[in-house]
Amino acid sequence: MGTTITKEQNSYAANAAAQNLSARFSDAGITVEIIAHNAGKRFEFVRIICSPEQWRAVAKHLKNELGVNHCAMVTGTHYPEGGDRGWEVAYHMHRWPITDVEAHTMIVHSGESLEGDDIPMEFEIFINLPPGDSPAVPSVQDLWVGADWNEKETWDLVGIDFEGHENMHRVLNPHDSPVGFHPLQRQHKIRYHDFNEMYDDPQGFGRKPVDEGRVK
Numbered sequence: 001m002g003t004t005i006t007k008e009q010n011s012y013a014a015n016a017a018a019q020n021l022s023a024r025f026s027d028a029g030i031t032v033e034i035i036a037h038n039a040g041k042r043f044e045f046v047r048i049i050c051s052p053e054q055w056r057a058v059a060k061h062l063k064n065e066l067g068v069n070h071c072a073m074v075t076g077t078h079y080p081e082g083g084d085r086g087w088e089v090a091y092h093m094h095r096w097p098i099t100d101v102e103a104h105t106m107i108v109h110s111g112e113s114l115e116g117d118d119i120p121m122e123f124e125i126f127i128n129l130p131p132g133d134s135p136a137v138p139s140v141q142d143l144w145v146g147a148d149w150n151e152k153e154t155w156d157l158v159g160i161d162f163e164g165h166e167n168m169h170r171v172l173n174p175h176d177s178p179v180g181f182h183p184l185q186r187q188h189k190i191r192y193h194d195f196n197e198m199y200d201d202p203q204g205f206g207r208k209p210v211d212e213g214r215v216k
Helices: 007-028 052-066 147-158
Strands: 031-036 044-050 070-078 087-095 121-129 136-138 161-163 191-193 196-198
Touching: 007 031, 007 044, 007 052, 007 121, 044 052, 052 121, 052 136, 070 147, 087 147, 121 136, 147 161
Parallel strands: 044 121, 136 161
Antiparallel strands: 031 044, 070 087, 087 121, 191 196
């Protein structure tokens, strides 16, 4: 875009999106709120909290009704002593007024002239999962191509399954990592000691890092 949007545009877009989502999903117990960043221009974004069973309906609404067209990031967290919450998945989404164009052409947007659903907006979705050994949420790989790698990475590191994802495989850990090994699960106890990575042998990693002994 040639210029950035204004605070007024941002506030309008956030409120319009939140009202739209609340009207559609409030009866289902889905939480929708507007949050402001605490740094930079302190723009507002929309935070959604839903269950795994509700996620696909929310995702389709975001894409088809609110124009969300970019999956920026997916993260997962393990809470082994979290009470009713054992795991959490967070999706970070954006709506951009950007479309595919023909080669050797471009569209230049003037931020301050954007209106309605063309105004960029950020969405943050939290999906809480109960304790257990088989955390899972439905995949949205078919809705946003950006979810493909991000869901793989979250499964690889945290062990949260994305049901319906095609071609799930390791992307950061070695492909021959032991089944069930996901290093960001708290029980694996991967730790750092004097800048030397230490792996617990019972978890299947009885090897030293290739740079052991190197001055860091």
